[in-house]
Amino acid sequence: MPDRIGAPAVLILLGPPGAGKGTQARKLEQDFGLVQLSTGDLLRAAVAAGTAAGLQAKAVMEAGGLVSDEIVLAILKDRMAAPDTGRGVILDGFPRTAGQAGALDALLAGSGQRVTAAISMEVEDAPMIARVAGRYTCASCGEGYHDEFRQPAKAGVCDRCGGTAFRRRSDDNAETAGARLAAYHAQTAPLIAYYEGRGLLHRVDAMRGIDEVAQALSGIVSRVSG
Ligand SMILES: [Zn+2]
Numbered sequence: 001m002p003d004r005i006g007a008p009a010v011l012i013l014l015g016p017p018g019a020g021k022g023t024q025a026r027k028l029e030q031d032f033g034l035v036q037l038s039t040g041d042l043l044r045a046a047v048a049a050g051t052a053a054g055l056q057a058k059a060v061m062e063a064g065g066l067v068s069d070e071i072v073l074a075i076l077k078d079r080m081a082a083p084d085t086g087r088g089v090i091l092d093g094f095p096r097t098a099g100q101a102g103a104l105d106a107l108l109a110g111s112g113q114r115v116t117a118a119i120s121m122e123v124e125d126a127p128m129i130a131r132v133a134g135r136y137t138c139a140s141c142g143e144g145y146h147d148e149f150r151q152p153a154k155a156g157v158c159d160r161c162g163g164t165a166f167r168r169r170s171d172d173n174a175e176t177a178g179a180r181l182a183a184y185h186a187q188t189a190p191l192i193a194y195y196e197g198r199g200l201l202h203r204v205d206a207m208r209g210i211d212e213v214a215q216a217l218s219g220i221v222s223r224v225s226g
Helices: 021-032 039-049 052-062 069-080 098-110 125-133 174-197 210-225
Strands: 009-014 035-038 088-092 117-122 135-138 144-146 201-205
Touching (some): 009 021, 009 210, 021 035, 021 088, 021 210, 039 069, 117 174, 174 201
Parallel strands (some): 009 117
16 A cells, blocks of 8 residues: 555546446555545545535435436535544536536646546447356356356356356346447546546556556555555
């Protein structure tokens, strides 16, 4: 772990489902003492803690509405003031739009901070779709398999528990996976352009192995927070 990071780092981690964002964020937490903040967790924690912004969020959610950017930012601001974020945070799931990115910049500027880096975990669509589309699990023990990349040693029998029943998630098919990726690209493109325009964007090839991707990310974080 680097012994001293200057100002707390504010990293934005971007990547579609299946790119390995969660795994990599956990590694960055361990290696750099950062705290991953995902929007869903933040909202739940604020509601549970009964903070002013949490109570506002609760009222909106109970009425079936979408929590406004303003409330999310207030919750984020509270959370980033906690002592465990002294080395920095990894934001996951926020900002989602260029408008939210601008609002985040304004929020950070208020406390003399700024986004340190936006890291885009880049994937190739076709292999990603193949990865997701062939997945299935053992119905009794949950062991994961794949049509192409990981078949049981004996066809139709789970390596781990000997079970013979398997299940597939209905949304693990090529069509749904393709649609998810297309939606991700459409939603993220303006955000990527926003950070690119500010010279804060770093692209990482997320198709490589977990360790290689981790090394690339770690190199970026060391450079930007040094
Ligand atoms: Zn099994």
